[in-house]
Amino acid sequence: MRLMMFFLLVGVANVVFVQHIRAQQGLAQQEDALKVFVCGSSSPLHDLRRAKACIAVQAGEDLFLFDTGSGSGARLAFSGLPMHKLRGVLFTHFHSDHISDVYNINLTSWASGRKYSLPVYGPVGIDRVIAGMNEAYALDRSYRVAHHGEKILQPEHGLLVAKTVPAGPLYENGVFSITAVAVDHSPIEPAFGYRIDYADRSVVISGDSVVSDALMAVSQGVDLLLHDALSLALLDGAIQRSERAGMPVRAQILRDVTNYHAHAGAIVAAAREAKVKQLAFYHLVPPPQNEQAAAIFMRGIEADAILTEDMMWFELPVGSEALLIKRPGE
Ligand SMILES: [Zn+2]
């Protein structure tokens, strides 16, 4: 029965992946795992193939989203994750590329049968963001309740509920915990990263930050560090193209970006020092548009880090050192 549920949760597209794990790990181990789904791997710069920042984490009965950038709702809709069981959304900060799909995701979750209002956690400012979103979509909720009836869509359950949290322990259920960490995305303050622990497995998600001592301190020995990453080589090309196209404002904004995201090479060095077991880049600045650009992004550091893409899964079985990776289409 549990196997059946697992197949239903991960969806048909992941059957090959599941079988691969069975062969490698034995079924009993992989059923109990910390699972990470990349629902958005891009920074605000546009990319047809990538949604903006979003990471889903599932373990046992817990399912949380860390940021909900534009396009991430569609990624989640095709993930097979049980959106009616979504326990909460956690924002790292309030830049649009981290929050703009939250209402679409809330609607999907509510319409999938969620029986409670959706908690949205974040630093100071979250109440203002959520009050605005609830108000912006008040008519939308009323139309949907009028159409389907209160028995199907209980109005209260369609609301987002703001939860202002300080840095520190945020959620704990005995085996699964989440800790918020203040990172350095100056001048945006506060901005959080998050550490997630499930049994003996762990993941850290940076949000947007330069290499941060506080984040690296909680990343000591972590199984998987998902870090935002910037490629100067690729960004320089984008700056020059903007200048040539007569868009000096865009060129200057791209130059400004270089001082508040971590440079790929610098993260590699910090992750090595913190004995991070696997480093993976997301929130790619800029998102590489093809394989050649991806190779430039990773030049010299291919062996140290993984370049994520949308719809990619990481699975960390409990009681094991294994990290199983499935890219879309594999
Ligand atoms: Zn961002």
Ligand SMILES: [Zn+2]
């Ligand atoms: Zn940001």
